[in-house]
Amino acid sequence: MTTAPTEGAAAAQIPVTVLTGYLGAGKTTLLNRILSENHGQRYAVIVNEFGEIGIDNDLLVESDEEIFEMNNGCICCTVRGDLIRTVQNLMKRRGAFDAIIVETTGVADPAPVAQTFFMDEDVRAAAKLDAVVAVVDARHVLQRLEDTEEAEDQIAFADVILINKTDLVSAEELAEVEARIRAINPYALRHRTERCAIDLASVLDRGAFDLDRILSLDPQFLDNGHHAHECGPDCDHEHHHHGREHEHHHHDHDPDHVCGPDCGHDHHDQGHHHHENPHSVRSISLKAGDLDPDMFFPWINQVTQFKGPNILRLKGILAFKGDPQRYVIQGVHMIVEGDHQRDWKAEEARESRLVFIGRDLDFDQLKQSFEACAA
Ligand SMILES: Nc1nc2c(ncn2[C@@H]2O[C@H](COP(=O)(O)OP(=O)(O)OP(=O)(O)O)[C@@H](O)[C@H]2O)c(=O)[nH]1
Numbered sequence: 001m002t003t004a005p006t007e008g009a010a011a012a013q014i015p016v017t018v019l020t021g022y023l024g025a026g027k028t029t030l031l032n033r034i035l036s037e038n039h040g041q042r043y044a045v046i047v048n049e050f051g052e053i054g055i056d057n058d059l060l061v062e063s064d065e066e067i068f069e070m071n072n073g074c075i076c077c078t079v080r081g082d083l084i085r086t087v088q089n090l091m092k093r094r095g096a097f098d099a100i101i102v103e104t105t106g107v108a109d110p111a112p113v114a115q116t117f118f119m120d121e122d123v124r125a126a127a128k129l130d131a132v133v134a135v136v137d138a139r140h141v142l143q144r145l146e147d148t149e150e151a152e153d154q155i156a157f158a159d160v161i162l163i164n165k166t167d168l169v170s171a172e173e174l175a176e177v178e179a180r181i182r183a184i185n186p187y188a189l190r191h192r193t194e195r196c197a198i199d200l201a202s203v204l205d206r207g208a209f210d211l212d213r214i215l216s217l218d219p220q221f222l223d224n225g226h227h228a229h230e231c232g233p234d235c236d237h238e239h240h241h242h243g244r245e246h247e248h249h250h251h252d253h254d255p256d257h258v259c260g261p262d263c264g265h266d267h268h269d270q271g272h273h274h275h276e277n278p279h280s281v282r283s284i285s286l287k288a289g290d291l292d293p294d295m296f297f298p299w300i301n302q303v304t305q306f307k308g309p310n311i312l313r314l315k316g317i318l319a320f321k322g323d324p325q326r327y328v329i330q331g332v333h334m335i336v337e338g339d340h341q342r343d344w345k346a347e348e349a350r351e352s353r354l355v356f357i358g359r360d361l362d363f364d365q366l367k368q369s370f371e372a373c374a375a
Pocket of ligand 1: 021022023024025026027028029030105106135164165166167168193194195196313330331332337
C-alpha cells in the first residue's frame with residue numbers, strides 16, 4: 001500500500017539536507033557557512049560525531065541556530081532510534097525552524113540516515129529528504145576510495161557533490177578526481193570548491209533526492225529491516241540538546257567504543273556495507289590541562305610526520321599556558337592547521353582535549369607523550 005503523504009502534508013513537510021563526506025573532507029566548514037550566512041532561513045542542525053568529547057560542536061561558529069548532538073560510535077547502529085526521536089522532538093516545535101540539516105559522521109554510510117526519512121511513518125509525514133550533499137577531499141579521496149567502502153558509498157549516494165580542497169591539488173589531479181567521481185556517480189551535480197565556498201542555493205532546498213535512482217543502486221532501500229539492528233548493552237549512547245552557549249558535555253558512553261562483536265549488531269547481513277574491517281578505525285581521546293606550546297608543537301609535528309598515514313583525522317581544543325584564547329587544531333593525515341578561536345570564558349574550565357581517529361594508533365604511547373606536553 002502506498003502511503004504517500006497528501007498534498008497538504010507534503011506542503012508542510014520540512015526539507016532535510018543530509019551532509020556526508022569522509023573524515024576531514026569539509027562538512028563542518030560547509031555547515032559553518034550555512035550557519036553564518038544571512039539567508040533568512042532558520043535551520044535545526046543535527047550533528048553526529050565519531051569519537052568523543054563534543055569537539056565538533058565546539059568547532060561550529062556561534063549562531064542562533066539550534067544544534068542537536070548525537071554521540072554514537074557508529075551511526076548505522078543507533079541512528080534510527082536517535083534520529084527518529086530527535087526529529088519527532090523537533091516536530092513538536094514546528095514553526096520554530098524552516099529546515100533540518102543532518103551532519104553525519106565521516107565514517108558513516110549515509111544510507112541508514114536517508115532511510116530514516118522514508119521508514120518511520122511519523123518522520124515521513126513531517127519531513128522530506130531534500131538532498132544528500134557529499135563533501136569530498138580532493139587531496140585524499142583517491143586514497144580513501146582504495147582503502148574504504150564508505151567513501152564510495154557516500155559519493156554513490158549523493159545528489160550534490162562538492163569537490164573540496166581544490167587548493168591542495170594540481171589541475172591534473174583535480175581532473176582525475178572528478179573523472180573518478182563521475183564514474184561512481186554520474187547523476188550528482190558536481191561543484192569544485194575551496195573551503196566549501198559555494199552559493200548555498202546550490203546546496204540547500206534542491207529537491208534533489210532521487211528515490212528511483214537510489215532504488216536502482218539499492219533495491220532494498222525501502223525494505224523494513226534493511227540495515228535495521230538493535231543496539232546491544234554495549235552500545236549505550238545518548239544524545240544531547242545543546243544551546244549554543246551550553247558548553248559542558250556529559251558523555252558517559254565509552255569514547256573508544258566502536259561497534260564490536262558484543263554490540264549484538266548484525267552488520268554484514270541485509271546488505272549492510274562496511275569494508276571488511278571497519279573496526280580497525282578507532283578514536284583516541286586525550287585530555288590535559290594547560291599545555292606548554294614549546295613541547296606541544298614539536299610533538300604534534302612529529303606525531304603527524306611519523307603516524308600521518310594512519311591518522312585519518314585529528315582535532316583538538318587546546319589551552320596553552322598564559323594564553324587567554326582557546327586554540328583549535330585540526331588535521332587530516334599530515335596536513336595540520338591551527339588557530340586561535342576565541343577567549344576562554346570565565347566559567348569554562350581551561351582544558352585541552354585532543355581526538356585522533358585512525359588506524360593502528362598506540363593509545364598508551366600517544367597518551368603518555370601528550371601528557372608530557374603539560375605546562
Ligand atoms: N586547504 C584546505 N583546507 C580545508 C578546505 N576545506 C576545509 N579545510 C580544512 O580541513 C580540515 C577539515 O575540515 P572540516 O570542515 O572540519 O571537515 P569535516 O568533514 O567536518 O571533518 P569530520 O567532522 O572530522 O569528518 C579543517 O582543518 C579545515 O579548515 C579547503 O578547501 N582547503
